[in-house]
Amino acid sequence: MSDAGDRAPRPVGRGRQWRVLLGLLPFAALAVVWVALVRVFGVRLVFLPPLEDLPIAIWGMFANEGIAGDILISCLRVAAGFVAALLLATPLGIWMGYSPRAQRTFEPILGFIRYMPVPVFIPLCILWFGSGDLEKVIIIFLGTFFQLTLMVQDAALSVRRDFYEAAIMLGAPRRALIFRVLWPAALPQIFDSYRVCIGWAWTYLIVAEIVGARAGIGFYIIKAQRYLMVPQIFAAMILIGVLGMTTDLLMGAAHRRLFRWSERNTAS
Amino acid sequence: MDDQGQSRARFRKQAVRLRQLRKVYDGQGGPLTALDNFSCDIADGEFAIILGPSGCGKSTVVRIIAGLEPPTSGTVLVNGAPVTEAGKACGMVFQSYTSFPWLTVLENIAFGLRYTAGGGRRERHERAREFARMVGLADFENAYIKQLSGGMKQRVAIASALATDPGILLMDEPFGALDSQTRMAMQEQLLSITEGSDKTVIFVTHDIEEALLLGDRIYVCTARPAGILAELDVPFPYPRTPALRAQKKFGDMKYEIFHLLRDQAYAQMLEAAGERRR
Numbered sequence: 306m307s308d309a310g311d312r313a314p315r316p317v318g319r320g321r322q323w324r325v326l327l328g329l330l331p332f333a334a335l336a337v338v339w340v341a342l343v344r345v346f347g348v349r350l351v352f353l354p355p356l357e358d359l360p361i362a363i364w365g366m367f368a369n370e371g372i373a374g375d376i377l378i379s380c381l382r383v384a385a386g387f388v389a390a391l392l393l394a395t396p397l398g399i400w401m402g403y404s405p406r407a408q409r410t411f412e413p414i415l416g417f418i419r420y421m422p423v424p425v426f427i428p429l430c431i432l433w434f435g436s437g438d439l440e441k442v443i444i445i446f447l448g449t450f451f452q453l454t455l456m457v458q459d460a461a462l463s464v465r466r467d468f469y470e471a472a473i474m475l476g477a478p479r480r481a482l483i484f485r486v487l488w489p490a491a492l493p494q495i496f497d498s499y500r501v502c503i504g505w506a507w508t509y510l511i512v513a514e515i516v517g518a519r520a521g522i523g524f525y526i527i528k529a530q531r532y533l534m535v536p537q538i539f540a541a542m543i544l545i546g547v548l549g550m551t552t553d554l555l556m557g558a559a560h561r562r563l564f565r566w567s568e569r570n571t572a573s
Numbered sequence: 574m575d576d577q578g579q580s581r582a583r584f585r586k587q588a589v590r591l592r593q594l595r596k597v598y599d600g601q602g603g604p605l606t607a608l609d610n611f612s613c614d615i616a617d618g619e620f621a622i623i624l625g626p627s628g629c630g631k632s633t634v635v636r637i638i639a640g641l642e643p644p645t646s647g648t649v650l651v652n653g654a655p656v657t658e659a660g661k662a663c664g665m666v667f668q669s670y671t672s673f674p675w676l677t678v679l680e681n682i683a684f685g686l687r688y689t690a691g692g693g694r695r696e697r698h699e700r701a702r703e704f705a706r707m708v709g710l711a712d713f714e715n716a717y718i719k720q721l722s723g724g725m726k727q728r729v730a731i732a733s734a735l736a737t738d739p740g741i742l743l744m745d746e747p748f749g750a751l752d753s754q755t756r757m758a759m760q761e762q763l764l765s766i767t768e769g770s771d772k773t774v775i776f777v778t779h780d781i782e783e784a785l786l787l788g789d790r791i792y793v794c795t796a797r798p799a800g801i802l803a804e805l806d807v808p809f810p811y812p813r814t815p816a817l818r819a820q821k822k823f824g825d826m827k828y829e830i831f832h833l834l835r836d837q838a839y840a841q842m843l844e845a846a847g848e849r850r851r
């Protein structure tokens with residue numbers, strides 16, 4: 306029934322370390338290709354810096370260029386935009402998933418707006434809100450809210466109908482069904498939607514910061530490009546990757562902890 | 574009296590009265606009549622079996638008694654009154670596993686007590702614990718549903734339904750998804766639970782042996798649209814055991830019902846085949 310249920314049992318103990326090693330293999334392959342491109346094929350340093358320059362570049366970013374401040378600003382922007390989207394999308398999505406009338410009312414407009422690429426909002430937002438933090442937060446909100454609402458709705462709609470009937474037959478009044486059945490039943494999938502959306506939030510943040518900003522990681526990349534500081538561009542990209550992956554790992558761990566009961570979380 | 578005493582509660586008042594029940598669904602190939610002219614009276618305290626071929630519409634009967642669906646026409650009286658709100662007079666055990674996976678076994682059994690019984694969380698759990706013990710799940714109180722076998726899941730569902738102390742317990746093929754050994758064990762356990770109580774049980778099944786083992790009275794349904802084909806009293810005394818299956822009378826009755834049902838099952842099959850062609 307669940308996708309995890311069909312998989313072979315996971316190895317334990319030493320097998321766990323081996324799994325982590327497996328995940329590192331593509332990284333190693335990427336490094337080999339990189340070094341080969343520079344050393345063997347002689348790609349010019351302006352396009353691809355030597356791999357060994359990257360640690361120095363990363364160190365320099367923190368030591369001399371105050372990247373930590375940019376990271377903090379970027380993280381706060383993501384957090385603000387994403388939390389705002391989450392707080393509005395969750396109740397709206399649940400309402401749409403519960404009430405067919407709400408679904409009929411909101412689904413067309415959400416479906417319409419969500420196909421507008423987020424960058425098309427940037428010129429207007431800069432016009433209305435300037436190019437400060439507010440504009441970045443709003444871009445992230447616009448990029449995630451519509452998608453997230455529809456994903457939450459989908460999670461709410463996928464709650465088994467017989468759970469409602471079972472609750473009713475146990476004496477639960479209709480008004481209790483949302484909080485006592487729909488919400489707990491749909492929460493793991495809703496949490497998954499959060500996890501996906503926070504990745505998009507990072508993307509939209511960088512887009513907004515590259516188009517116009519005075520701080521943040523995206524701004525750092527644009528600055529580095531202007532001065533042809535290529536190692537710094539790569540270093541910043543790696544940083545974004547690490548930040549994104551950390552968020553995702555944390556969300557994944559939280560999912561396993563919060564939803565031990567879920568069929569998907571096989572370890573119990 | 575001796576004669577009648579064997580099948581319980583013959584003379585008590587009616588728990589459920591169905592008159593001229595009709596239910597029509599909007600199917601893809603036009604309207605589909607699930608029930609037609611379905612009438613019966615189920616006495617208070619009776620273990621009533623609704624027996625019929627698969628897909629004949631017998632589940633619809635309990636869903637209507639439960640209040641989960643309205644009949645297209647006809648009268649339904651539960652404890653003498655029309656059904657206005659589902660879940661008030663009846664508890665229900667479904668064929669699908671409907672225990673809530675986000676709750677532990679104990680929390681599942683206590684779920685309905687929040688709405689039907691007074692007291693705080695502690696008292697509710699105390700009461701739920703009794704029912705967990707009754708269905709033999711005392712050691713699994715804190716387990717989640719995904720950790721249980723199919724039979725255990727249905728025991729949670731039975732305990733949850735019984736904990737709210739409904740006057741009428743509806744069971745819609747509750748053992749239909751279980752393997753035959755588990756099924757027999759569950760039948761025995763259900764017997765031991767219901768023999769000591771005065772609950773009305775309305776149990777839907779297509780299994781003739783199950784019907785004879787559990788029921789006081791069997792309502793045999795026709796092929797779709799379901800109506801009453803025959804009503805039979807099951808004369809076996811309590812306490813009943815699986816050894817009943819070895820009795821000659823059991824075999825005779827099984828054969829008799831088999832004959833009644835065979836034509837209906839054929840009719841059902843032919844109709845299903847016709848539908849597929851259409």
